[in-house]
Amino acid sequence: MRAAPSLLLAALLPLFAGCQLLEEKPQNPQAGMTRMQGELSAKGGQLLFKPCNESRHFAVFDAGSTGLLQEAAALASQPGALFADISGNLSTSQQAGNDGQLNVQRLYRVEHSNNDCSDPNFKRLTVRAHGNEPDWDLKAGGKGMVLTRPGVPELAVPFLEEQLPDGRFNLSTEANGQRVDLWVAPQRCVDSMTGAVSHLSAELRVNGQTMRGCAYYGGSRND
Missing domain, CATH: 2.40.50 (OB fold (Dihydrolipoamide Acetyltransferase, E2P))
Incomplete structure (x- = not known):
């Protein structure tokens, strides 16, 4: 290989x-x-x-x-x-x-x-999204979402999903005094650090701060 x-x-x-x-x-x-x-x-x-x-x-x-x-x-x-x-x-x-x-x-x-x-988590996920500068990683599944960022306590919370036109969707939560929104669109996305290519683009908003990145469906979602 x-x-x-x-x-x-x-x-x-x-x-x-x-x-x-x-x-x-x-x-x-x-x-x-x-x-x-x-x-x-x-x-x-x-x-x-x-x-x-x-x-x-x-x-x-x-x-x-x-x-x-x-x-x-x-x-x-x-x-x-x-x-x-x-x-x-x-x-x-x-x-x-x-x-x-x-x-x-x-x-x-x-x-x-x-x-x-x-990867032991892949089959349990519906969506995984991540971005760079600043680094962030979000995993969403049937038990909620987990947002990880360097220097910030990990945030594990329930969420709501809203289906939008043209294959787009939004994951949102207001928990632990924070507002988190993940906006996902079916658009080719290239990771700026690794060159990895995925089929979804993502935009993460945390308390008004906007961060962009890429996303893909986990093993429990294929639509």
């Missing part, structure tokens, strides 16, 4: 020119989709996906025009294993040397990580 970044980049570049021309979207792109997490690597001029805790490798086909190939190539310029959180379906592959084809329909996030496959 820890191939030289330049080799991964070189292996992916030939895919870009033809991937859209060869694309054949299924009549019902939502049918049979499964959310999966795993590691990305490149071999024989193709991008491969290895699901967490498995030894199988699947050739990646960007059936949903998610941009996964381009995102992986951009991150390949940095060292480290590539982790992907995607939704799609598996099919037989026309190319030898792999265990089938992964038809990606949705990209939740792609980033450098060595431990996301073993």
Whole structure:
């Protein structure tokens, strides 16, 4: 998995020119989709996906025009294993040397990580959001939200969720004398420190202070 970044980049570049021309979207792109997490690597001029805790490798086909190939190539310029959180379906592959084809329909996030496959909190979360300068991290699930910031006591409180037009939503709470709002929108977001790409942008407001960042759905939410 820890191939030289330049080799991964070189292996992916030939895919870009033809991937859209060869694309054949299924009549019902939502049918049979499964959310999966795993590691990305490149071999024989193709991008491969290895699901967490498995030894199988699947050739990646960007059936949903998610941009996964381009995102992986951009991150390949940095060292480290590539982790992907995607939704799609598996099919037989026309190319030898792999265990089938992964038809990606949705990209939740792609980033450098060595431990996301073993994250014990992922399945319990509905949303995770984070930002930089200042640093902040918010985890929301069925038991409430937890806001973590350096130099500030951790805030664990219940919250209300409001669905908004165009796939946007808001998490809010007024507890312990503080007003916290998290505004989330379905928009590609790039972490300014790590280059990680996720499918949601986020804006956190704490007692009138506004902080921006990125977000993604946890394992208990796939809409």
